[in-house]
Amino acid sequence: MTTSPSAGRGAKRADARRNEETLLEAATQAFVASGVEVPVRAIAARAGVGIGTIYRHFPTRADLIVAVYRHQVESCAAAGPTLLRESATPSTALTRWVELFVDFLVTKRGLAETLNSDDAASTALHTFFVDRLVPVCGELLDAAADAGELGRDIEPYQLLRAVGNLCIGGDQDPRYDPRESVGLLLDGLQRRERA
Amino acid sequence: MTTSPSAGRGAKRADARRNEETLLEAATQAFVASGVEVPVRAIAARAGVGIGTIYRHFPTRADLIVAVYRHQVESCAAAGPTLLRESATPSTALTRWVELFVDFLVTKRGLAETLNSDDAASTALHTFFVDRLVPVCGELLDAAADAGELGRDIEPYQLLRAVGNLCIGGDQDPRYDPRESVGLLLDGLQRRERA
Amino acid sequence: MTTSPSAGRGAKRADARRNEETLLEAATQAFVASGVEVPVRAIAARAGVGIGTIYRHFPTRADLIVAVYRHQVESCAAAGPTLLRESATPSTALTRWVELFVDFLVTKRGLAETLNSDDAASTALHTFFVDRLVPVCGELLDAAADAGELGRDIEPYQLLRAVGNLCIGGDQDPRYDPRESVGLLLDGLQRRERA
Amino acid sequence: MTTSPSAGRGAKRADARRNEETLLEAATQAFVASGVEVPVRAIAARAGVGIGTIYRHFPTRADLIVAVYRHQVESCAAAGPTLLRESATPSTALTRWVELFVDFLVTKRGLAETLNSDDAASTALHTFFVDRLVPVCGELLDAAADAGELGRDIEPYQLLRAVGNLCIGGDQDPRYDPRESVGLLLDGLQRRERA
DNA sequence: GATGAATGAGCGTTCATTCAT
DNA sequence: TATGAATGAACGCTCATTCAT
Structure with a gap:
């Protein structure tokens, strides 16, 4: 949630944070649409990110x-x-x-x-x-x-x-x-x- | 549909019947151990029969x-x-x-x-x-x-x-x-x- | 199955011969209906005989x-x-x-x-x-x-x-x-x- | 649908492209050797890739x-x-x-x-x-x-x-x-x- | 950090063939 | 001799997970 552009080592964070938000929204939708057992791929696709990104943010x-x-x-x-x-x-x-x-x-x-x-x-x-x-x-x-x-x-x-x-x-x-x-x-x- | 155990007119029936019993027992155990979604192969293995035998007796x-x-x-x-x-x-x-x-x-x-x-x-x-x-x-x-x-x-x-x-x-x-x-x-x- | 009490060794032959005829007819029909690659089972079923009978009469x-x-x-x-x-x-x-x-x-x-x-x-x-x-x-x-x-x-x-x-x-x-x-x-x- | 080999904007494309070539060659050989009905596994084996790779590149x-x-x-x-x-x-x-x-x-x-x-x-x-x-x-x-x-x-x-x-x-x-x-x-x- | 290509275990299912009955 | 139950290799396909780029 920190949007301060000055932050220094926080720069990447903002990007990653936003990505995580996107991921969570996509997962939420996917869970609603197909249940929590929905394939990981489907979530990644919905979020428009690579499948590896999901695993980075959420190992399990x-x-x-x-x-x-x-x-x-x-x-x-x-x-x-x-x-x-x-x-x-x-x-x-x-x-x-x-x-x-x-x-x-x-x-x-x-x-x-x-x-x-x-x-x-x-x-x-x-x-x-x-x-x-x-x-x-x-x-x-x-x-x-x-x-x-x-x-x-x-x-x-x-x-x-x-x-x-x-x-x-x-x-x-x-x-x-x-x-x-x-x-x-x-x-x-x-x-x-x-x- | 006749389930009366005596009825079978074929000689082989007794054998198959026994095998079916074995299968049912194995399935019961497998269901208990792993739920009814247990792989068909696992049931076959537990029963000590080939996988085809399951399909013969229980098509679905x-x-x-x-x-x-x-x-x-x-x-x-x-x-x-x-x-x-x-x-x-x-x-x-x-x-x-x-x-x-x-x-x-x-x-x-x-x-x-x-x-x-x-x-x-x-x-x-x-x-x-x-x-x-x-x-x-x-x-x-x-x-x-x-x-x-x-x-x-x-x-x-x-x-x-x-x-x-x-x-x-x-x-x-x-x-x-x-x-x-x-x-x-x-x-x-x-x-x-x-x- | 031999009902002729007199026949000697020719008795079985007649039976087998007839069975073979049945088989050939069934195979002919099956070939027409599903091509010559039709499963052996289907031919046996059509002929109303066991699958083993086909293999006895026609090894390949x-x-x-x-x-x-x-x-x-x-x-x-x-x-x-x-x-x-x-x-x-x-x-x-x-x-x-x-x-x-x-x-x-x-x-x-x-x-x-x-x-x-x-x-x-x-x-x-x-x-x-x-x-x-x-x-x-x-x-x-x-x-x-x-x-x-x-x-x-x-x-x-x-x-x-x-x-x-x-x-x-x-x-x-x-x-x-x-x-x-x-x-x-x-x-x-x-x-x-x-x- | 763009098949122009230069176009890919992703770095990975080159790799995948080459893999696809390998796949096509393997498939060509497999088709020659065993006909186009050759099992997908055989093509994968010939190409030295996993079976999933075939399905990724060629869904059917x-x-x-x-x-x-x-x-x-x-x-x-x-x-x-x-x-x-x-x-x-x-x-x-x-x-x-x-x-x-x-x-x-x-x-x-x-x-x-x-x-x-x-x-x-x-x-x-x-x-x-x-x-x-x-x-x-x-x-x-x-x-x-x-x-x-x-x-x-x-x-x-x-x-x-x-x-x-x-x-x-x-x-x-x-x-x-x-x-x-x-x-x-x-x-x-x-x-x-x-x- | 992000990507997505690659992997391969695992699943359901079919069917030629064997062999005990 | 006839039977058909049993076998199991083989197939197409999916998807969680890894890892080189």
Whole structure:
């Protein structure tokens, strides 16, 4: 983001930085169009750069995916405390936060699927999501529990995984609505006793 | 289409039949070890047969997958009416049936994932599951609704997909328990009012 | 399978003979439908016999092809002397005989092509044709030359190959007519002097 | 589409260009040795390059075949008008042009055969030949007809096919001489009346 | 730093041929 | 003798990854 032309050793940086931006945009589009498993070539072509350039900036596919979604994951993480402050109840904050997460996932074709793969690239991606979102989710769950609004104990990781899973295939199939599923899950969470 | 094991009028059938069993076992193991997308060669190697043998018995990957899981899906489908008869309430029957389905899915690594893929083979598999299980699930839901035990309307397909999704990655990761997720979902289903 | 209790060693023969007939018919049809390169399996399927049966009767593809066309090649060979006797001039006999040969070839999809291949099977086929037809063609050419009706000397093998080649692809392509080509060739043969 | 060897603005082009040459040479040799149906792997091996390199330069087999023969077909096409100008009579020009075509075909083992195949690659090749050579042949035929030197009407496509067919197997077999066959055919073409 | 040509392992699939039944 | 199940080499093709320019 530093545009200062004077910088000296920063000169190349500006170029590289811009290239990286281009790459991220292209990857974002490619992920939307073809899923995160899209061939690297396709991303390079979309960005109008050589394939080697991708590998220079992002040695593994995970690096690229993480980079593409970093901002949004950060936003989502940041939204937790905010929602907690601004919502009427912790439970409402939790619901709204989960909805944010779902909105994010269902608009990223193939992302939820990839979070469950077990190749090296996907594991790194998974780790990134977990590291950033589990703590936030934990705070929301704790607050709701402290307020006595939760009928059950649940680990934040368990909840995030459940929500993430429910989002898989959420586009493409008109007979399946991830939001409805997540709604049920959250209802179950708040229910005090079982039949 | 005659599957009766006694029927074959040819002498060779016994041999081929046994080979097919071997193949199915190998495929089952391979699916568990590497998911249903495992290369055909790997299955052949595991079974100790030539690659052509696989193609003779199962011309498409979908044929093989369906064959591998047919018995268990049929069992699951058959269990629906039985549970409905033998359980104290339709709601209990539904819960138990879903648990059967979950038990099936979580012990088949990669199966739940594959149900969400969109290549030809996976689509056939998906269709097979849907055709057999959606009607059964629908009966159970209807019975529970008629008994006033359901707090929400839900389409059987939607429920099955949600449950199936929650089972993804259910083994392998000790921090995630699909049964807990499904329990929450079912609780949410029975909940009458939302917070 | 032998139902005649009396027959002795001739009993099996009849069966095998009939089987061979069936095979030849099936092969003939298959050759027409898909060319002589049709997979062995397809011929077996068409004949309703096992694939092993083909290999028992016809160890190589050439054996089968030769068997299929033997009758017609023999007929063609036999027609030479007859035409020579019955035609007004040797030259007319030659023309008519070539026309017979052309009629044979253009109705056998892929046969003319195969006569030019160089794998083992095709070579055997080629040899069979040459052995039977070259002498006949030679007699006709000699007779025409003796009658002073030929403007040029030509070896019978050379002529047969030329005619055979002109027949390649004679079906299928409406823009090419082998008979016209052969007509030109024969005209050229009778022409006395060149421009 | 720019084929000018100097034009490339990238440094790498020279390298790739040379590699393409190598590929074309290897393909030419492989076609001669085994026909144009030679496996792609064999061409790659002959060129000493990876199989992917072939696909990079020539996405389909047809592209490769056309590339291999383009220059010579173009030369042949270009020779038509020249011969017409420089020959004593249109008929002589036609004869010489056909001889050029024959010289080309008989030195490309398997090429004439392939022109008659019907797979996608061969069809493309066929089309390329037809598109380039039929018009030229047509001009020569027209000129000869206008000069009253032709005894027969013939379509240029028909003539080219006949000549092409006569060249099949023209090497390899010392008993068959395509040039003699073509000579007869051309004689037949000029002959005014039939016996 | 950027490029994109080259690589080659790996995939699905076909089919001639063998051989146990 | 007939069968057809089994074999496995071979093919076309894709694409992640490396590396010379």
